[in-house]
Amino acid sequence: MAEGQRALIVSAHPEPTSFQAALRAAAVEELAAQGFAVQVSDLCAMDFKATLGPEDFNDPRDTTRLNVSLEQRHAWQQGTLAPDVAIELDHLLAADLLLLMFPLWWFGPPAILKGWIDRVFVSGAVYGRTAVFEKGRLQGKRALLAVSTGAPSQSYGPHALNGDMNDILMPLHRGVLGFTGMTVLPPYVAYHVPYVGPAGRAALLSSWRHHLRALEHLPALPMPRLSDHPDALGAGERAH
């Protein structure tokens, strides 16, 4: 049981009656049954702003030129993050478990979810120049992707047309979740959703619930360790 733990579900499907919405509802129910306090960010329903731009920084350290990571660090330290970013970052920092739920579009998350990452994974708050992977500031949290596809499972695999799903999801697993120190659990993938019919979708929902019930026993994906790569970060001096 997960009494006292918090889960954040971030979902990104533009259709409120999509199968992703059914997956999300099942997750809310399963996680609550396990004792999690569940917070949902339904990005499309929220019309979450996807694009990071200078307007995100209303008290910039440099009014003449936008350096994203420096402005993020400054805004985080000064408490001047954009309000929608600050709210989501609070949810993220409070969470013990993060679920990112989305339809696979062009081998990646829809732009609105990528924008949630670009804007909410604030430099300084979730990582630092030498605070990555096992030193990342989100260490101790677990994360899990729940992805749906139009293509069937046989189009994914090491020798399949689209390549392996683990390779497709690597930028999120390693570049976002592992990079910030999170423990990354194996993804749940619902394949071929538009074609499998009601019985097929019921079976997918059932296997998703089983995936969530097995959370405590899912083996974490392997991640690199910064300590194994002492030269990876290069010189620390910005040379403008």
Add this chain to the structure above:
Amino acid sequence: MAEGQRALIVSAHPEPTSFQAALRAAAVEELAAQGFAVQVSDLCAMDFKATLGPEDFNDPRDTTRLNVSLEQRHAWQQGTLAPDVAIELDHLLAADLLLLMFPLWWFGPPAILKGWIDRVFVSGAVYGRTAVFEKGRLQGKRALLAVSTGAPSQSYGPHALNGDMNDILMPLHRGVLGFTGMTVLPPYVAYHVPYVGPAGRAALLSSWRHHLRALEHLPALPMPRLSDHPDALGAGERAH
């Protein structure tokens, strides 16, 4: 020389004086010198809408429920695509060469560029259910990524902290460009940009110009072929 050919540069950096802007200016110059007619879509300057939603379809086939690929196909066939999408799609379909230029954020493109792909790579226009990879509708076009990073080159590689850049870029190379039939040229990557100083950046600009001058001789990245995977697509019937 490329007389009579068209190049489309799609760039996605929120700072107009960024190094990405310098890379873009160099590309405009080099490609024009080679005889290309060059079109630039500077997504941040255009404030390009990143998020695909129901408001993109003003004459939908189904007013009750958004199915993205079906609505894209319908809007494409009926000539009712959102005006900003239609303009970008015209540029894409007219182009012989596509350059996607962006800072690597979280192992991927900024959301505004992912959104350009989500919205402009319209089902029916650029691919179909059985029109992917060598059957994709963008066959005959060449494409190239120009990426900049904050981390140094030694953090990328098969055994490096962040993994191999080709693996990081795979979703774009294989899942977007190759998937729609384009010939994918090797990417140009400018590493460690904030730290290399003016001389370092001048060297990067010079190597980028050389990359573009060698366009005709760059070997295409290998892509899978649909014909080698006859079972990849599964049943064609949607089962609602």
